[in-house]
Amino acid sequence: EAQVTQNPRYLITVTGKKLTVTCSQNMNHEYMSWYRQDPGLGLRQIYYSMNVEVTDKGDVPEGYKVSRKEKRNFPLILESPSPNQTSLYFCASSLTQGFSPLHFGNGTRLTVT
Amino acid sequence: SQQGEEDPQALSIQEGENATMNCSYKTSINNLQWYRQNSGRGLVHLILIRSNEREKHSGRLRVTLDTSKKSSSLLITASRAADTASYFCATASGAGSYQLTFGKGTKLSVIP
Numbered sequence: 276e277a278q279v280t281q282n283p284r285y286l287i288t289v290t291g292k293k294l295t296v297t298c299s300q301n302m303n304h305e306y307m308s309w310y311r312q313d314p315g316l317g318l319r320q321i322y323y324s325m326n327v328e329v330t331d332k333g334d335v336p337e338g339y340k341v342s343r344k345e346k347r348n349f350p351l352i353l354e355s356p357s358p359n360q361t362s363l364y365f366c367a368s369s370l371t372q373g374f375s376p377l378h379f380g381n382g383t384r385l386t387v388t
Numbered sequence: 389s390q391q392g393e394e395d396p397q398a399l400s401i402q403e404g405e406n407a408t409m410n411c412s413y414k415t416s417i418n419n420l421q422w423y424r425q426n427s428g429r430g431l432v433h434l435i436l437i438r439s440n441e442r443e444k445h446s447g448r449l450r451v452t453l454d455t456s457k458k459s460s461s462l463l464i465t466a467s468r469a470a471d472t473a474s475y476f477c478a479t480a481s482g483a484g485s486y487q488l489t490f491g492k493g494t495k496l497s498v499i500p
Binding site: 308333367374 | 418419421423428429430431432433436476478480487488489490491492493
């Protein structure tokens with residue numbers, strides 16, 4: 276089954292404790308992206324990747340890192356999480372950037388205390 | 389940066405009625421896409437309409453695009469309780485880099 280898999284689904288952590296949210300897709304998509312969703316603000320893009328070893332900042336990249344060492348994986352790293360990063364995070368992938376539908380993971384609800 | 393803006397923010401209708409949601413955007417686009425999100429879940433792609441298309445259908449969904457007014461509408465006919473969800477438009481625009489930008493969504497409630 277074609278899917279984007281994010282883990283974990285829920286995560287509660289403390290300020291400053293490094294964490295990684297994993298994202299994997301099995302559709303051989305070139306394009307992958309991370310979004311955060313906050314009430315009243317909609318979906319905002321954090322980082323995206325056009326292909327292996329090619330990543331770029333979205334609208335809200337501060338406090339996040341990503342890497343794309345393999346085509347299928349695109350982890351999101353929070354080196355020193357802060358409470359304002361409490362949010363619902365989504366990973367998504369598509370065949371091409373902007374021209375084809377995005378496939379979303381089921382989300383990771385992160386709480387930073 | 390937010391490009392698409394949905395209207396209304398919330399919509400409540402009876403089962404069997406039609407639901408219409410609108411999306412306005414600011415700059416020229418390559419295509420416009422509509423997505424559905426059930427509470428707290430990942431978004432699901434519904435339909436993509438290219439800038440040279442005016443109307444597109446998929447089952448009970450009808451999407452129109454008016455590039456002169458920079459607006460699109462999503463019509464769901466004969467709504468069902470299962471259509472209760474948030475609906476987002478997303479526009480692909482940019483010079484050589486077609487980033488997809490999402491609006492804030494319309495929350496649709498279909499009352500049985």
